[in-house]
Amino acid sequence: MGAASATAAVELEDIQGLVRFAYKRHTEAVFLLLRVTDRVAARAWLARAVITNAVTREPAPSTALQVALTSGGLRALGVADDIIGSFSSEFVEGMAGDPSRSRRLGDEGASDPTRWQWGWGSGERMPHVAVLLYALPGLLHGLQQTIEAQLRAGFEITGRLTTSNLGGTEPFGFVDGISQPELDWSRRRPAGDVMQRSYLNLSCLGEYLLGYPNEYGLYTPRPLLEPHRDPQGILLRAEDAPGSCDVGRNGSYLVLRQLRQDVPGFWQALDRYAGGVASRREQLASAMVGRKLDGQPLVALQSSAAAAGDDPQASLNAFDYRSDPQGLRCPLGAHIRRANPRNADLPPGGNGLVSTLVRILGFDSHAREQDLVASTRFHRLLRRGREYGPGVTPTEALTGAGAGEDRGLHFLCLGANLQRQFEFVQDAWLMSAKFDGMREESDPLLGNRLPLGSAMPTDRFSAAQPNGPSQRLTGLPQFVTVLGGAYFFLPGIRALRYLSSAI
Numbered sequence: 001m002g003a004a005s006a007t008a009a010v011e012l013e014d015i016q017g018l019v020r021f022a023y024k025r026h027t028e029a030v031f032l033l034l035r036v037t038d039r040v041a042a043r044a045w046l047a048r049a050v051i052t053n054a055v056t057r058e059p060a061p062s063t064a065l066q067v068a069l070t071s072g073g074l075r076a077l078g079v080a081d082d083i084i085g086s087f088s089s090e091f092v093e094g095m096a097g098d099p100s101r102s103r104r105l106g107d108e109g110a111s112d113p114t115r116w117q118w119g120w121g122s123g124e125r126m127p128h129v130a131v132l133l134y135a136l137p138g139l140l141h142g143l144q145q146t147i148e149a150q151l152r153a154g155f156e157i158t159g160r161l162t163t164s165n166l167g168g169t170e171p172f173g174f175v176d177g178i179s180q181p182e183l184d185w186s187r188r189r190p191a192g193d194v195m196q197r198s199y200l201n202l203s204c205l206g207e208y209l210l211g212y213p214n215e216y217g218l219y220t221p222r223p224l225l226e227p228h229r230d231p232q233g234i235l236l237r238a239e240d241a242p243g244s245c246d247v248g249r250n251g252s253y254l255v256l257r258q259l260r261q262d263v264p265g266f267w268q269a270l271d272r273y274a275g276g277v278a279s280r281r282e283q284l285a286s287a288m289v290g291r292k293l294d295g296q297p298l299v300a301l302q303s304s305a306a307a308a309g310d311d312p313q314a315s316l317n318a319f320d321y322r323s324d325p326q327g328l329r330c331p332l333g334a335h336i337r338r339a340n341p342r343n344a345d346l347p348p349g350g351n352g353l354v355s356t357l358v359r360i361l362g363f364d365s366h367a368r369e370q371d372l373v374a375s376t377r378f379h380r381l382l383r384r385g386r387e388y389g390p391g392v393t394p395t396e397a398l399t400g401a402g403a404g405e406d407r408g409l410h411f412l413c414l415g416a417n418l419q420r421q422f423e424f425v426q427d428a429w430l431m432s433a434k435f436d437g438m439r440e441e442s443d444p445l446l447g448n449r450l451p452l453g454s455a456m457p458t459d460r461f462s463a464a465q466p467n468g469p470s471q472r473l474t475g476l477p478q479f480v481t482v483l484g485g486a487y488f489f490l491p492g493i494r495a496l497r498y499l500s501s502a503i
């Protein structure tokens with residue numbers, strides 16, 4: 001990784017819009033999974049496709065088109081091996097296929113990749129390209145017909161991941177899409193590994209985009225080329241190596257996973273644990289998520305949040321867990337607390353020199369226990385998921401309505417470092433049965449409930465109680481099953497043109 005050089009340019013017109021916008025008003029979306037059947041025609045489409053960029057427009061474009069490629073897709077397009085090999089090894093190897101990676105991601109048992117509908121092997125089920133289409137209400141059908149007609153010459157469409165609009169909630173019924181890192185588009189945050197003493201939502205661009213400094217103040221490795229490899233001068237020069245052309249600049253890695261949610265199974269199980277008491281059932285569900293159904297966090301919002309006020313989503317996000325170190329209000333194992341422990345660079349403690357040194361040097365035994373959850377800022381994800389399948393309310397789900405139907409989340413997230421962001425969060429925080437000093441439990445929503453190698457169970461969920469031992473649920477069923485997934489590269493628009501040219 002190169003060290004940061006100071007420059008403030010951000011080429012919004014070269015960045016795919018999804019990095020900056022969640023397209024929330026574009027309530028219709030479909031993700032097309034493609035395989036290249038004719039390299040020349042495929043390249044020609046990719047070189048001409050009108051990709052929606054990250055420039056703010058008023059009114060916003062009524063539709064948006066984004067394109068991402070797997071490493072197999074780059075190979076199918078004929079991109080040179082040395083370029084492909086300079087992307088991150090996780091991307092090159094792919095999400096499935098390595099049993100060690102599958103185990104770390106929790107993709108075992110019912111979620112084992114050999115059972116996936118797509119994203120497995122090297123044949124038909126492994127996409128080369130994902131085309132993401134977004135549209136304002138009523139406009140998707142026409143857009144999809146036009147694009148699919150264009151694609152036919154160069155591609156086979158092997159999958160259509162349709163989405164549904166549940167009005168801002170995910171299928172279990174919780175408001176979703178509240179917490180996101182704020183990207184430092186104006187690049188005012190000093191790039192560099194300066195100790196951060198409190199949780200901050202602002203994140204360096206280089207955490208999500210290649211070609212910019214990340215939270216360490218470094219540029220993530222990516223393919224950099226001698227200028228003679230780009231005779232048409234399509235690529236931008238690397239900020240940290242101006243003599244090289246930057247294939248990564250303005251690009252991001254995209255994780256796409258199809259997560260099936262058993263909504264009746266979820267609410268019926270919680271009803272059993274709650275002895276049929278409605279208020280207790282909802283309380284348990286909130287404890288598992290870390291927020292109430294309406295999105296209110298279980299820990300107190302900072303008082304400035306009320307004043308911040310007019311953006312309700314932002315005000316629902318103004319909190320950290322310093323006021324609740326034992327998890328009395330929000331269990332330590334709640335989904336949102338695992339996914340983002342909202343810690344600073346050091347475990348909690350005073351700001352005095354001695355206290356800081358003790359924690360830096362690891363002499364505080366409690367600090368060691370908390371070490372795994374420290375430094376949240378290096379493990380943030382920009383989530384862009386969409387729900388799919390028919391909606392069913394918690395009350396309907398309790399009666400078993402919708403059982404057997406396919407519904408869930410097309411989980412999408414962006415990041416510049418698959419290993420340090422998605423894979424770390426999924427493995428060390430969500431799936432880990434040892435997270436934050438806990439034992440025998442993994443994420444209450446996502447866990448596959450399989451015992452670990454040592455036969456340690458993982459199907460528990462505990463919530464600390466103020467007076468007495470923790471409340472502990474045992475024998476949690478599996479609520480979420482992985483049906484497919486792949487790692488993609490969402491290139492900058494110039495880089496997409498470059499990769500589609502005959503190189």
Ligand code: HEM
Pocket residue numbers: 170171172174175176177178179180259260261289291335336337339340381383408409411422425426430445446480
């Ligand atoms: C079907 C699967 C999932 C469901 C139902 C689900 C549900 C939720 C809900 C209801 C929230 C709170 C709303 C919000 O803050 O936006 C949330 C937050 C979050 N989830 Fe998930 N999630 C799922 C999968 C995942 C996966 C696979 C990851 C990461 C690998 C993940 C990472 C996060 C993160 C980072 C947050 C924000 C935490 C924070 O900053 O407070 N989720 N999720």
